[in-house]
Amino acid sequence: MYYEIDEDECVDCGVCLRAGVCSTEALHMPDYDYPRVLRSQFSDPLVVHPKTNVPGRGTEEMKTIEVTGRIKRGFVGIACEMGRPTVGARFADVEKVAMALAKLGVEFEPANPCTQVMADPKKGTIKDEVKNEKVLSAIIEMVVPLAEAKAVLATIREVAGEVGCVFSVDLICPLTEDGSVPTVAILEELGWQVPPNGKVNNGLGRPLAAEVQQ
Amino acid sequence: MTHTLHRRGSKESLSHDFVIHSMPARGFNHEGARPKLQKFLEIVRRHGAVNTGDGKRGNQYYLEPDDMYDNLATITHAVFTDEDALTEVLKELKEADVGMSITTSGLHEKLFACCAKAGIKPFAMEHSLGILGNTSRLPDDEIMQITTMCGHAMVSQGLVRRLIRKIKKGEMTPAQAGIELAKPCQCGVFNPVRAAELIEEHCALYCVSEK
Numbered sequence: 228m229y230y231e232i233d234e235d236e237c238v239d240c241g242v243c244l245r246a247g248v249c250s251t252e253a254l255h256m257p258d259y260d261y262p263r264v265l266r267s268q269f270s271d272p273l274v275v276h277p278k279t280n281v282p283g284r285g286t287e288e289m290k291t292i293e294v295t296g297r298i299k300r301g302f303v304g305i306a307c308e309m310g311r312p313t314v315g316a317r318f319a320d321v322e323k324v325a326m327a328l329a330k331l332g333v334e335f336e337p338a339n340p341c342t343q344v345m346a347d348p349k350k351g352t353i354k355d356e357v358k359n360e361k362v363l364s365a366i367i368e369m370v371v372p373l374a375e376a377k378a379v380l381a382t383i384r385e386v387a388g389e390v391g392c393v394f395s396v397d398l399i400c401p402l403t404e405d406g407s408v409p410t411v412a413i414l415e416e417l418g419w420q421v422p423p424n425g426k427v428n429n430g431l432g433r434p435l436a437a438e439v440q441q
Numbered sequence: 442m443t444h445t446l447h448r449r450g451s452k453e454s455l456s457h458d459f460v461i462h463s464m465p466a467r468g469f470n471h472e473g474a475r476p477k478l479q480k481f482l483e484i485v486r487r488h489g490a491v492n493t494g495d496g497k498r499g500n501q502y503y504l505e506p507d508d509m510y511d512n513l514a515t516i517t518h519a520v521f522t523d524e525d526a527l528t529e530v531l532k533e534l535k536e537a538d539v540g541m542s543i544t545t546s547g548l549h550e551k552l553f554a555c556c557a558k559a560g561i562k563p564f565a566m567e568h569s570l571g572i573l574g575n576t577s578r579l580p581d582d583e584i585m586q587i588t589t590m591c592g593h594a595m596v597s598q599g600l601v602r603r604l605i606r607k608i609k610k611g612e613m614t615p616a617q618a619g620i621e622l623a624k625p626c627q628c629g630v631f632n633p634v635r636a637a638e639l640i641e642e643h644c645a646l647y648c649v650s651e652k
Contacts, residue, residue, distance in 0.1 A: 242595050273592040273627055274443070277495070288443065291466035291515070291542040291618070293564045304567075312447060312585060313594045314578045335619050363594050366443075387573035395447050396570035408566060421568050424455050426446050426544055427552045429531065430564030432466060433540030 239266040269362035296436025304399035311364040316392035325351030327386040336368040444592030445546035477539035485519035494629015531559035591626035
């Protein structure tokens with residue numbers, strides 16, 4: 228059998244290396260410089276990103292929000308996980324979506340590694356030297372007022388036809404005091420079909436953010 | 442890191458697939474988190490988790506049980522196939538009150554039911570709004586029902602196809618394939634039991650050559 232790794236398509240996720248499939252240990256991860264090193268930082272969940280200190284390619288997003296208070300009631304978190312699932316994405320595609328969203332005036336999450344490779348986060352442009360890098364996923368992450376969520380989601384749907392990769396979309400919202408989900412009406416209005424599964428933050432982290440205590 | 446959000450499949454299949462994770466918030470309650478994460482791991486192990494993992498160091502197939510326990514530092518995961526077990530875990534976590542954030546993934550209606558039985562008021566929810574873009578590049582949905590159980594895409598469609606071939610040739614059982622597929626998912630959020638069920642169900646859809 229003969230295998231060849233296309234280095235331009237490889238995202239440096241480390242799976243083949245960890246699988247231990249080569250009995251003569253011919254597989255190795257080259258010691259790449261910037262910008263190539265971004266591939267493993269965005270693709271290998273065991274590589275801790277030097278800026279976020281979080282393994283993987285994102286932030287703590289909704290997992291700790293009852294403590295951090297980073298998405299408050301009346302706001303929603305929205306993310307476009309470029310390249311997910313499986314396919315991967317070039318940053319040139321990330322830029323197309325980010326630029327379309329930037330025109331709406333959204334502010335990208337500053338702690339997200341994806342925002343950190345932007346040349347101008349206000350415009351959503353990606354640094355030139357990074358645009359051709361390919362990663363398993365890069366997350367465009369933002370927090371917007373609930374009232375603006377509909378416009379943001381409609382733009383995401385519109386720009387989806389312009390990219391060569393796939394991407395998964397996430398919508399996070401704190402529940403109202405009576406336990407209802409404020410985003411349901413928006414999704415219904417947009418005719419956006421929602422899978423029956425997802426994630427719940429159970430509110431057990433302590434200390435609670437000041438906003439939550441009120 | 443929405444690595445447990447986009448699992449795919451029928452409601453029936455997803456009704457046996459729950460992920461729970463415990464995590465400190467960096468800069469808020471990270472200091473002294475280890476014994477609290479260890480408490481979480483003790484509880485989920487006692488209630489029969491079918492997979493566990495340390496998000497920074499690897500899953501139960503790579504780490505010895507004591508090694509995982511002794512060195513926990515950050516997000517800690519467990520997978521269950523049974524909502525009653527998840528409910529019991531939530532009850533114990535609420536009682537232990539160690540202050541780590543707890544997130545669960547699965548069918549929303551079941552997650553909310555588990556919370557209600559455990560006396561927990563959920564704080565926030567996250568919807569997967571599906572896959573957009575050039576979806577012609579995606580693998581078959583039957584394959585994705587398996588691969589999306591590792592949200593970081595460490596389980597390749599090629600490995601799924603290879604193991605289906607092995608099963609069809611009688612070289613491996615679906616249960617063994619489920620475990621092989623769980624190994625590359627370093628976080629330990631892959632459900633090997635559900636994978637075995639899916640692979641057994643989908644085997645009939647694929648043909649293998651005798652070569």
